Amino acid sequence: MARARRGVRVCGAAAVALAAFPALAAEGRLPTQVRLPHAAARLAVESALDAAFSRLGDPACQAVVADFEDRAGRSLVEALAAAQVSAPGFLSSLYFFEGSGYRVCKSRDVLAFTRPGSRVVFVCSASFEKADPSEAWATVVHEMLHALGLDHEAGGRISRTVLQRCQRR
Numbered sequence: 001m002a003r004a005r006r007g008v009r010v011c012g013a014a015a016v017a018l019a020a021f022p023a024l025a026a027e028g029r030l031p032t033q034v035r036l037p038h039a040a041a042r043l044a045v046e047s048a049l050d051a052a053f054s055r056l057g058d059p060a061c062q063a064v065v066a067d068f069e070d071r072a073g074r075s076l077v078e079a080l081a082a083a084q085v086s087a088p089g090f091l092s093s094l095y096f097f098e099g100s101g102y103r104v105c106k107s108r109d110v111l112a113f114t115r116p117g118s119r120v121v122f123v124c125s126a127s128f129e130k131a132d133p134s135e136a137w138a139t140v141v142h143e144m145l146h147a148l149g150l151d152h153e154a155g156g157r158i159s160r161t162v163l164q165r166c167q168r169r
Contacts, residue, residue, distance in 0.1 A: 033095040041125035044136060045096050048128075051137035052144070056088045061166035064141065068158070070116065070149030079148045091144050095120050111139040114146050121147065138162045 034049070036042040055061045065076045065087055080090060096112075099105050099122025104113050111128045114121045121143045128136060141162045150158065 035095060035097050036123060036125060037098055038125055040129050041098075041123060044125075044129045044131070045123055045140075047133070048136035048140045049091070051133065052091060052140040053088050055137065055166040055168070056086075056091060056141070058166070061141075062087045064162055064165040065145070065148070067161050067165070068145055068150045071151050074149070076145060076148045076150060087144070090148065091140070093119055094144065094147055096123055097121070098125060099123050100125050111136065112143050114143050116146050116151050117149050119147050134163070134167065138166070141166060 034042050034045050036045060065080060068076050070076065070079060080087060083090060083093075085093070097120060099113060102113075102122060104110050105122075105124035105127070108127055110124050111131050112121050112123045121140075128139075131139070138159055142158050145158060145162075146152070
């Protein structure tokens with residue numbers, strides 16, 4: 001019963017968001033949940049999200065989802081189909097929270113992280129704020145792929161593939 005209520009609340013919130021943001025709804029995009037306490041980090045993530053949404057509007061960039069599989073060998077395209085959403089729509093379903101308190105953020109190379117299958121992305125604010133804009137939006141897409149179920153074993157190949165597919169020439 002609690003699950004059904006939670007589902008109703010989520011659907012209700014989505015309906016309110018769609019009504020409040022008709023232009024975003026037309027794009028298949030809802031306002032992404034960026035819950036960072038510091039304005040500079042929040043702006044950096046929102047800017048990276050805008051760039052990621054823009055790039056994911058290009059079919060060549062959307063194809064990055066077909067380049068990877070989850071642990072079970074299922075294409076991430078199947079994961080999107082199961083969620084009945086586009087890549088930009090799935091990106092809209094992610095939540096971005098402060099992650100600086102986690103040990104992984106001690107590395108200056110880490111801008112954000114998540115667990116495969118989780119829709120919560122933790123942002124290493126200090127690193128993210130200083131990142132090059134192309135590294136920032138590519139990180140957002142990279143983390144979206146993990147949220148779809150991509151394991152971390154793909155390593156640096158993920159970011160290279162994202163940049164190859166999505167970099168505007």
